[in-house]
Amino acid sequence: MNKEVGRLKNYLVKKRLKLTQQRETILEAFLKVDHITAEELHRQISQTGPQRMGLATIYRTLNLLCEIGIGQQRHFDDTRTIYDNVINKKHHDHLICNKCDKIIEFESPAIERLQEEMAARHGFTLSNHRLELYGHCIDWEKCRDWQRATGR
Amino acid sequence: MNKEVGRLKNYLVKKRLKLTQQRETILEAFLKVDHITAEELHRQISQTGPQRMGLATIYRTLNLLCEIGIGQQRHFDDTRTIYDNVINKKHHDHLICNKCDKIIEFESPAIERLQEEMAARHGFTLSNHRLELYGHCIDWEKCRDWQRATGR
DNA sequence: TTGAAATTGATTTTGATTCTCAAAATACAG
DNA sequence: CTGTATTTTGAGAATCAAAATCAATTTCAA
Structure with a gap:
């Protein structure tokens, strides 16, 4: 279990939320990229694993990661939200x-x-x-x- | 006829487009504001004049004004487009x-x-x-x- | 004046994101 | 462990701003 999963776990416990399979899967996939859209992450996870995953769950979890500070929303093209993996990044x-x-x-x-x-x-x-x-x-x-x- | 109506007229002729009542009305209303959304401009025009006007026409014309350089789109809150009247403004x-x-x-x-x-x-x-x-x-x-x- | 071409506006569609809700999963008390 | 209250999930519906559709209307150049 890497550091960020621990960070997520911590946050969830504090908020009385649950650590689910999906949340772990999404976090792990997100940590591997630099910038990604919810749709694209959904595609990647759907292709990779046998695990079925709803798009809504991706959005919900990505937003959760932003609350924790692991991600940040960006709006470069004014249409889609790009999620920026800001682990190990300072302000930029x-x-x-x-x-x-x-x-x-x-x-x-x-x-x-x-x-x-x-x-x-x-x-x-x-x-x-x-x-x-x-x-x-x-x-x-x-x-x-x-x-x-x-x-x- | 003020300078900007002339500028619109000019552009339309060059592109073989037509100067309509609606386009003039929208331009004149837009020139009176500093920043405005399409919805809000639509509300203002609907209230003011007896002229009925479709929201689509507002969007189309506002985008036309942006092509001409009279307006510029802004996306401050990532939800609605704000149209900035940039007549007499330099880059800012x-x-x-x-x-x-x-x-x-x-x-x-x-x-x-x-x-x-x-x-x-x-x-x-x-x-x-x-x-x-x-x-x-x-x-x-x-x-x-x-x-x-x-x-x- | 005339008619081809453009425009309009009511409406539908689009596309990203959020919401809904029944079913499933999780976590905690015992 | 086990039962149960609570949260989460996923499929699809809802939302919202903006764009597209298309028949009816308007414009304008000849």
């Missing part, structure tokens, strides 16, 4: 390639500092922020899906 | 108060510069970005809706 922002959908995480204390400054200037106290940079990889070598898609 | 980012829903627009060339730098460092060419700062007004005097809601 995102660079998203419009061509190959690559997601790069970065952090910039300098930008954060300027954000605080802007907020203060307008009489605001910040609680959180969203910074997403959209563009494309300069180097096509690194933009694999784009190469594949365009046949280059 | 947003500060959103979680208590009173106030939206403040700001610009920070310094932040933009750092964004470009981060992108370059990761081999990216930027096409656009999204920066939203969430928090609350420090000064309650300025946070009217919050005062109202909490009864302070």
